[in-house]
Amino acid sequence: MLLGFIVYIVDGTDQILSARFHVDLKTLHPRDSCSPSVKGVxxxxxxxxxxxxxxxxxxxxxxxxxxxxxxxxxxxxxxxxxxxxxxxxxxxxxxxxxxxxxxxxxxxxxxxxxxxxxxxxxxxxxxxxxxxxxxxxxxxxxxxxxxxxxxxxxxxxxxxxxxxxxxxxxxxxxxxxxxxxxxxxxxxxxxxxxxxxxxxxxxxxxxxxxxxxxxxxxxxxxxxxxxxxxxxxxxxxxxxxxxxxxxxxxxxxxxxxxxxxxxxxxxxxxxxxxxxxxxSYPAGDLLLTPMLSDPNSPTFYYLALTGISVGGQLIAVPPSIFTRAGTIIDSGTVITRLPATAYSALRSAFRQGMTAYKSVPGTTGLLDTCYDFNGSGGKVIIPRVALHLGGGVTINLGAAGILVAVSRTQLCLAFAGNGDDSSMGILGNTQQKGFNVLYDINKRVIGFGPGNCS
Missing domain, CATH: 2.40.70.10 (Acid Proteases)
Known part of the structure; x- marks a missing residue:
């Protein structure tokens, strides 16, 4: 399923100023029938x-x-x-x-x-x-x-x-x-x-x-x-x-x-x-980031979130904000949680890239950056969001990892902030959708690769 493609805007000095997605909103909504799958049991x-x-x-x-x-x-x-x-x-x-x-x-x-x-x-x-x-x-x-x-x-x-x-x-x-x-x-x-x-x-x-x-x-x-x-x-x-x-x-x-x-x-x-x-897995198709751990929380899988880019630009957040409490990856959390300072910077940068669209109040206090795309013809352009992880890994999110649909025309930024910077960050399942996500306990790595679940 094609969720969008990246458009690079270049100035006279050939510097990339921003990267944006053309998104067909239909791809963010489920169909009434089950789509066939290539991979089964x-x-x-x-x-x-x-x-x-x-x-x-x-x-x-x-x-x-x-x-x-x-x-x-x-x-x-x-x-x-x-x-x-x-x-x-x-x-x-x-x-x-x-x-x-x-x-x-x-x-x-x-x-x-x-x-x-x-x-x-x-x-x-x-x-x-x-x-x-x-x-x-x-x-x-x-x-x-x-x-x-x-x-x-x-x-x-x-x-x-x-x-x-x-x-x-x-x-x-x-x-x-x-x-x-x-x-x-x-x-x-x-x-x-x-x-x-x-x-x-x-x-x-x-x-x-x-x-x-x-x-x-x-x-x-x-x-x-x-x-x-x-x-x-x-x-x-x-x-x-x-x-x-x-x-x-x-x-x-x-x-x-x-x-x-x-x-x-x-x-x-x-x-x-x-x-x-x-x-077993084909390692050549994966970007591998170190799997970290905390002896006080032995159940969880930790990784290093080192930064976030919006529209091709790294948001201005000190690395210590991400490392202070650490980050886990969790299949049961829906919306990714970020330290308050990091989320504030992400939200601000995303809003700056969405001024062409009508902003609306969020459905709850959790999702506070929402847009009404009624009248858009089902086609919108949004800033690209990338997550930077330990080991020099960069994960470019698709549209399904950036926006979550709460109605046919209203969509919200699929991130939320913790109450402060001391609470642990959580990479939720919305940002994991469509990736092949690998866990290798022996080699202590977490991998991300092309998947689309086929």
């Missing part, structure tokens, strides 16, 4: 690829995919997710009461929210459609019996009594102690509990069973939460697949098979399809 000797879809869109497996939340509620939930991440990093709350929140997404216009994959649990396998999240490490699904409460999901609840390979993990096991929060016990069985920033909760037995990613690829003894008390805003998904860096994550558990390597491409709109892959 497939496997090789040391890799596996899964089909990724937006859970609220025509490609979704859920019957109520058209059910929508208000845009204000969507952004409120995303802010709750970000607040929770900031609390976890600052350790202002006990870890037992916090984990990555999962924002519920409408997908009709603001369509860059949660993405799901379908995997199999148990023997014989039962397919479960789960959110995948790089900011969480504990995977879990809803299980029978639901002794407390369970939210409504599309597929039947997983019944561990029907799996010949299921087993609860003992409280005496070292696997119980790998949980981030202090585990509890029921008799001799390990109990997990996760509370999300939006108030959602899952709890139950920490267990192990066979995880099937493809017909020829299974992982015996995969550790996950078998949730029997689950409440909150999980849509109709069956659970969550944790891609974080801690021991409980699927990345750590499959390290011997895939070498700590995974990648994904998030679809450009909710009517198209992406992929999640584990294993």
């Amino acid at each position: 497939s496997s090789g000797s040391n890799w596996t690829s899964l089909r990724v879809v937006h859970r609220y869109g025509p490609c979704s497996p859920f019957a109520d995919q058209r059910k929508q939340l208000s845009h204000a509620k969507i952004l409120d939930l995303d802010q709750a997710h970000v607040d929770d991440i900031h609390r976890r990093v600052s350790h202002s709350e006990p870890l037992a009461a916090s984990a990555t929140a999962i924002p519920t997404r409408s997908g009709a216009y603001l369509d860059s929210g949660n993405y799901v994959v379908t995997v199999g649990f148990g023997t014989p396998k039962k397919d479960q459609t789960v959110i995948f999240d790089t900011g969480s490490s504990v995977s879990w699904i809803q299980c029978q019996p639901c002794v407390g409460s369970c939210y409504k999901q599309e597929a039947p609840l997983f019944d561990p009594s029907l799996s010949s390979t299921y087993a609860n993990i003992s409280c005496a096991s070292c696997f119980c102690n790998e949980l981030l929060n202090k585990p509890r016990c029921s008799a001799s069985d390990c109990i997990y509990s996760v509370r999300y920033g939006d108030g959602s909760v899952t709890a139950g037995f920490y267990a192990q069973d066979t995880l099937t990613l493809s017909p020829v690829d299974s992982t015996p003894g995969f550790r996950f939460g078998c949730g029997e008390r689950n409440m909150g805003l999980f849509g109709r998904t069956d659970g969550l697949l944790g891609l974080g860096r801690d021991k409980p994550s699927i990345v750590s558990q499959t390290y011997n098979k895939y070498g700590g390597v995974f990648s994904y491409c998030l679809p450009l709109t909710s009517s198209s399809v992406g992929y999640l892959s584990f294993g």
Whole structure:
């Protein structure tokens, strides 16, 4: 899908003054039907690829995919997710009461929210459609019996009594102690509990069973939460697949098979399809930036955001503004968060490049740089935005990474500021759409390459 092309404006001294996109607004809105995908579920000797879809869109497996939340509620939930991440990093709350929140997404216009994959649990396998999240490490699904409460999901609840390979993990096991929060016990069985920033909760037995990613690829003894008390805003998904860096994550558990390597491409709109892959990758197609870490926040993937360009010009922000609190990349955050000083400079530069269009108030306090393109004929010109990362990497964002549509004619700058410069920055999934995003734990690099999810 062609989202725009770059126009360079050159003065008499042959210096590039600005770079701008010609954008067809239709490319930023989902279609009513699911677009075909080249890449589906497939496997090789040391890799596996899964089909990724937006859970609220025509490609979704859920019957109520058209059910929508208000845009204000969507952004409120995303802010709750970000607040929770900031609390976890600052350790202002006990870890037992916090984990990555999962924002519920409408997908009709603001369509860059949660993405799901379908995997199999148990023997014989039962397919479960789960959110995948790089900011969480504990995977879990809803299980029978639901002794407390369970939210409504599309597929039947997983019944561990029907799996010949299921087993609860003992409280005496070292696997119980790998949980981030202090585990509890029921008799001799390990109990997990996760509370999300939006108030959602899952709890139950920490267990192990066979995880099937493809017909020829299974992982015996995969550790996950078998949730029997689950409440909150999980849509109709069956659970969550944790891609974080801690021991409980699927990345750590499959390290011997895939070498700590995974990648994904998030679809450009909710009517198209992406992929999640584990294993080998063609390094020549990727720009690699160092993967950083913080021992106080071991779940997250850090990278170095060193600067931002708008219209070909670097915004005037000291590098120390970006490095003070650091930046993580997160598949569960929708809108990228920047230090307050950096966001103010980005917003100012972007507004200067958009004076030809009618500005309108934002839908909430989160998105404050919005435009009404009614009467534009569906064609607009916007400044190019580029992110500069450690290792000399520059990521030129497409239109889908710069503007987010809140209606057919109203679009907003898809960035937001933290309340100050001390809160950690977050590279959200809106800016990741359409890229092949790679994580290599062994080589400690994060890669960005051409994808378009084909």
